[in-house]
Amino acid sequence: MHYSKLVDTDIAYLEGIVGSEHIYVGDAILEDYAHDELGEARAFPEVVVEPDSAEAISAIMRYAFERNIPVTVRGSGTGLCGGCVPIHGGILLSTARLNRILEIDTDNLMATVEPGVILLDFQETVEKMGFLYAPDPGEKSATIGGNVATNAGGMRAVKYGVTRDHVTGLEVVLPNGDIVELGGKVAKNSSGYSLLHLMVGSEGTLGIITKIIVKLLPLPRKVLTLLVPFPSLEQAIETVPKIIRSRVIPQAVEFMERDVILSAEKYLGKTFPHKTAPAYLLLRFDGSSLSELEEIYELVGDICLESGAEDVLIADTPERQDGLWDARGAFLEALKAESEMDEVDVVVPRDKIAVFIRYTKELEKEYGVRIRSFGHAGDGNMHVYILRDEMDREVWKAKMEEIMDRLYDKGSELGGQVSGEHGIGIAKRPYLIRELGDTLIALQRQIKEVFDPKHILNPGKVI
Amino acid sequence: MHFVVCIKQVPEGTEVEIDEEKGVLKREGVESKLNVYDAYALEAAVALKEQYGGTVTVISMGPPQAMAVIREAYTLGADDGYLLSDRAFAGADTLATSYTLAEAIRRLPPVDLILCGMQTTDGDTAQVGPGIAELLNLPHASYVTKIHELGGDSIIVDTDMGDGIETLRIKLPCLLTCTKEVNEPRLPSYRLKRATRDKEITVWDSKALSGANVAYFGLSGSPTQVERIFPPPRGRDKEMWQGSVEELGRRFHDKLKELKFV
Numbered sequence: 001m002h003y004s005k006l007v008d009t010d011i012a013y014l015e016g017i018v019g020s021e022h023i024y025v026g027d028a029i030l031e032d033y034a035h036d037e038l039g040e041a042r043a044f045p046e047v048v049v050e051p052d053s054a055e056a057i058s059a060i061m062r063y064a065f066e067r068n069i070p071v072t073v074r075g076s077g078t079g080l081c082g083g084c085v086p087i088h089g090g091i092l093l094s095t096a097r098l099n100r101i102l103e104i105d106t107d108n109l110m111a112t113v114e115p116g117v118i119l120l121d122f123q124e125t126v127e128k129m130g131f132l133y134a135p136d137p138g139e140k141s142a143t144i145g146g147n148v149a150t151n152a153g154g155m156r157a158v159k160y161g162v163t164r165d166h167v168t169g170l171e172v173v174l175p176n177g178d179i180v181e182l183g184g185k186v187a188k189n190s191s192g193y194s195l196l197h198l199m200v201g202s203e204g205t206l207g208i209i210t211k212i213i214v215k216l217l218p219l220p221r222k223v224l225t226l227l228v229p230f231p232s233l234e235q236a237i238e239t240v241p242k243i244i245r246s247r248v249i250p251q252a253v254e255f256m257e258r259d260v261i262l263s264a265e266k267y268l269g270k271t272f273p274h275k276t277a278p279a280y281l282l283l284r285f286d287g288s289s290l291s292e293l294e295e296i297y298e299l300v301g302d303i304c305l306e307s308g309a310e311d312v313l314i315a316d317t318p319e320r321q322d323g324l325w326d327a328r329g330a331f332l333e334a335l336k337a338e339s340e341m342d343e344v345d346v347v348v349p350r351d352k353i354a355v356f357i358r359y360t361k362e363l364e365k366e367y368g369v370r371i372r373s374f375g376h377a378g379d380g381n382m383h384v385y386i387l388r389d390e391m392d393r394e395v396w397k398a399k400m401e402e403i404m405d406r407l408y409d410k411g412s413e414l415g416g417q418v419s420g421e422h423g424i425g426i427a428k429r430p431y432l433i434r435e436l437g438d439t440l441i442a443l444q445r446q447i448k449e450v451f452d453p454k455h456i457l458n459p460g461k462v463i
Numbered sequence: 464m465h466f467v468v469c470i471k472q473v474p475e476g477t478e479v480e481i482d483e484e485k486g487v488l489k490r491e492g493v494e495s496k497l498n499v500y501d502a503y504a505l506e507a508a509v510a511l512k513e514q515y516g517g518t519v520t521v522i523s524m525g526p527p528q529a530m531a532v533i534r535e536a537y538t539l540g541a542d543d544g545y546l547l548s549d550r551a552f553a554g555a556d557t558l559a560t561s562y563t564l565a566e567a568i569r570r571l572p573p574v575d576l577i578l579c580g581m582q583t584t585d586g587d588t589a590q591v592g593p594g595i596a597e598l599l600n601l602p603h604a605s606y607v608t609k610i611h612e613l614g615g616d617s618i619i620v621d622t623d624m625g626d627g628i629e630t631l632r633i634k635l636p637c638l639l640t641c642t643k644e645v646n647e648p649r650l651p652s653y654r655l656k657r658a659t660r661d662k663e664i665t666v667w668d669s670k671a672l673s674g675a676n677v678a679y680f681g682l683s684g685s686p687t688q689v690e691r692i693f694p695p696p697r698g699r700d701k702e703m704w705q706g707s708v709e710e711l712g713r714r715f716h717d718k719l720k721e722l723k724f725v
Contacts, residue, residue: 312653
């Protein structure tokens with residue numbers, strides 16, 4: 001694909017749309033815009049623009065379409081697969097100024113937000129009003145737009161599903177500048193092909209999201225967490241299907257190992273309330289009263305003890321729970337602080353997690369590379385990190401490539417998918433292409449062609 | 464070693480609502496929990512027991528539903544629990560509360576160390592711990608931030624003096640009140656909860672404390688009468704003072720005089 005390089009008249013035109021305060025060129029472009037949180041991809045855009053309306057974005061896209069200039073959308077840049085990195089240069093379109101919560105409709109239990117609203121701000125705003133926005137990705141400084149673009153998941157997915165399950169409507173600017181509305185403030189929708197759901201998770205390759213309608217739920221009155229120490233990670237993970245089978249639905253089921261907890265302690269400078277066991281499950285339940293939750297946790301507690309848990313520790317107050325979830329939330333940053341690393345975010349059927357984790361342990365031994373895993377035992381989505389530590393960079397990269405190939409093969413063999421919640425971006429593109437096979441990849445590329453015939457939106461990503 | 468921990472059931476949450484007309488805290492519809500600071504005192508006792516051996520007894524004064532915090536203490540490692548519950552104990556201020564708890568502690572097997580939270584999150588007075596110690600004529604230290612070691616007949620602790628840390632060796636038996644710095648409390652154990660489900664809680668009423676002066680219990684033993692209870696006004700004029708304890712004390716005195724409060 002050949003793209004036009006931006007020239008002075010292009011910059012002047014874009015400046016006319018967004019204003020001189022909201023356009024950055026050359027040295028004024030911060031280094032941050034050249035990468036995301038983890039992915040290796042690194043590339044500077046030729047210009048950064050910060051429009052504040054769908055109309056402005058429409059004008060930018062009409063121009064870019066005509067001039068054949070690539071456009072990459074960026075929210076908070078907290079992705080892990082290079083999805084927001086402008087690898088073909090061109091325009092980087094930041095959603096930073098589209099950060100208004102437009103409406104919280106308590107009659108329809110829906111909220112309308114702009115894509116640049118920060119997840120944490122939104123969660124806090126609706127919780128103060130007694131509502132829950134159920135998707136709960138770990139990275140709270142991400143934007144809702146980014147969450148929608150990657151179909152982000154998070155801890156509460158076990159009970160409430162992922163971002164896609166909570167989006168009912170979108171306003172989108174298409175690559176040619178047309179503004180369309182997909183879905184709406186409706187609880188049901190059987191009206192033709194669901195372009196809405198096609199747009200969710202399309203990682204900025206099909207259109208630019210400018211407005212999002214999401215569902216709200218009544219905020220559960222009580223939340224309770226169990227920390228369950230196990231003598232081994234396998235025992236911990238093998239207990240999860242038994243819990244699921246008991247017909248209780250936890251909000252979240254996370255697994256973790258001691259040394260990741262120790263890393264998080266060091267990183268946060270806080271003490272974790274238990275750390276003598278090799279492995280842990282962290283479970284969270286919500287309900288309307290503590291007595292309701294007590295019934296549930298006693299059932300789950302018995303299952304855990306019968307499955308060999310050392311104990312079941314009850315965090316029943318906010319003070320007792322916060323420390324646990326703060327540590328869990330810091331795992332990624334804590335590992336990043338220790339070593340260069342890259343990740344695999346596969347999802348497998350829930351009952352196959354133990355097999356997959358066992359395999360990572362085998363690879364760790366075979367390759368002599370530190371591999372650390374934690375993640376969502378309740379929904380089969382694991383985050384596996386391959387750490388460089390002191391290893392020579394080239395040696396590590398070569399080993400990592402082999403390890404990743406084998407991990408994705410294993411995931412596929414177990415009936416899994418390449419990415420559970422982080423998306424494909426550029427880092428996982430080869431694995432997705434391999435996984436989908438010729439027929440499916442051809443279908444996906446035809447869809448891309450329909451939306452974006454000139455391939456100007458986030459080129460080189462996903463497929 | 465016999466460790467005794469005084470615990471209290473308090474309303475959950477950081478903001479306690481107040482019924483200004485009746486002059487009481489609104490407790491209806493509010494879930495209760497173990498006073499946060501008491502969890503640190505209990506953890507200190509259980510950790511000392513694990514290190515040096517002994518038993519941990521918890522004692523609480525309150526209505527029958529306060530048994531819940533004693534049950535909770537069992538899940539945190541306490542061995543025995545006593546609830547002081549009697550209408551005669553109701554309406555107690557910090558002095559009457561200290562008296563009742565002290566009289567109960569006198570009737571327990573000989574005690575080596577009494578631990579309290581530095582204060583409760585509902586009353587916030589920080590007086591009951593030292594009050595008990597005075598009534599039992601025991602040495603005591605408030606605002607303990609660190610327990611160094613328990614030796615044959617004494618314990619070495621750090622206490623927060625506001626403008627510095629004092630390290631003390633205190634002769635046993637004694638009483639300590641604990642801050643949040645003293646440790647990181649463990650989480651309640653479901654294993655212990657299962658094991659202590661039918662464990663007895665000894666309930667003592669005023670008769671069980673026979674020999675004590677009943678006039679010192681409850682409302683009649685409380686020189687402090689609540690005249691009015693109201694949430695502290697917010698956003699009022701405030702002055703920030705800095706200086707040594709002596710200077711601040713003097714300024715405080717002068718200010719109270721100036722405002723004609725004394």
